[in-house]
Amino acid sequence: MADFGFGRPRDGLIQTAYTVPDLGEAIAYWTAVMKGGPWFVVENFSGDDPVYRGEPCRALFNAALGFVGSMQIELIELANEEPGVHRDAIRDHGYGFHHHGQACTDIEAERGRYEALGYANVFQAVMPSGDQVYFMEPRESGSHDLIELISAGPMIDAAFTRMWESSVDWAGDRPIRPFAELFA
Template identity: 30%
Template sequence: MSRVFGAVAQNGYVIRDIRAAMDHWINVMGVGPWYYMDRVKTDYFRHRGKDSSVEMSIALANSGDLQIELIQQRNDAPSMYKEFLDSGREGLQHMSYWSKDYQSLYDRALSLGYRVGHEGQIGGEQGRFAYFDTQSHPGTVIEISDISGAKGAFFERIRRAAIGWDGSRPIREVGGR
């Protein structure tokens, strides 16, 4: 448990081949079902304070209460994902903390000296997220994510689907969010 952010809710993996990564998690790790979004539509995305036209695919599944996120960037737009891959790494890139009081958590992190590496929004104001630049220690970039709206309900649906999952429908395509 972090004194600043609370409990880790998600581990995020930045990978080059999302289909191969899902197959690994399904067939080797036994984790699923995966909720897959081929091209996530962001309301906005900023990398180091500048707008970026990042394109990415995302897959989400749970292992117990911990959500696993797979991210494959589909273009060369500036992002912390691209920086991570360009440095020769692939795998665990961030830990995410979820909040229903996003703005307070965001402001607190900034007041403690955290710097935003990239941030964006998906599906309206209650879909905000920010990644703080802590890459000096690989695999520990900190993300905060607003779960006060529809995203929180979606994440709960994913968690419930994993309970007692029998291996059927291992990949479930999700339309435009």
Template identity: 25%
Template sequence: MSRIFGAVCQNGNVVRDIRAAMNHWVNVMGVGPWYYIDKVKTDYFRHRGQDSAMEMSVALANSGDLQIELIQQRNDAPSMYKEFLDSGREGLQHMSYWTRDYQALYDRALSLSYKVGHEGQIGGEKGRFAYFDTQAHPGTVVEISDISGSKGSFFEHIRKVAAGWDGADPIREVGGR
């Protein structure tokens, strides 16, 4: 439990081949089903304060209460994902903390001298997210994500389905969110 952000809700992995990563998690780790979004539609995306035309695919599944996220960036636009891959790494890139009071947590992080590496919004104002540039070693980037809107109910659906998953239909394509 983080004294600042609360409980870790998601481990985010940046990968070069999202299909291969989903197959690994299904066939080797037994985790699924995966909800796959080929082209995530962001309302905006900024990297280090500048607009970026970053494009990505995302897959989400749960192992118990912990959500596993796979991200494959689809272009060379600036992002912390690209920086991570360009440094020769792949795998765990961030831990995500979820909140229904996004602005208060965002403001608190800034007041504690956290710096935004990249941030964006998916599906309206209640779909904001920010990644703070906290990486001291791989996997330590902190993300906060607003779950007060439809994203929260989607994440809860994924958790519930995973709890009773029998191995059928391991990859489920979802329209862009």
């Protein structure tokens, strides 16, 4: 199958995500030091019908997404005190690497493949685009090896491609932009 418009494979890793204590400081670091951006920000987000470890989830987070080269970076800041996939990772492992995001043309088959490998689905939600996401966690590992499975639908391709295009030859204007701008 063809790659996304931003050059990453439709059935491969497209994202690296980090939890951060302060989203503004993280954006400043990733912009100045790592030469990433611009950053598309969503606040107080959880997706539709979020479920964490089998229970409805009320955890909210703020996120900034942008590109460094052809890799999408997601920076995640907690927005409330509810338990969830981000808060538990910070409690258990501290701030820093949280997950890799993997695009999937058949997300249910890929979820089944991970389950056969010993991973458990610990979080799921539906994105505003209508695309499903699952966070898969290894059952036997003591490490923090979360994989976010992201349904590789046409809206995700279009939005992430727009995000990447905005990063190519970016001159530093408007470093922080609303996430909704990607769907306009």
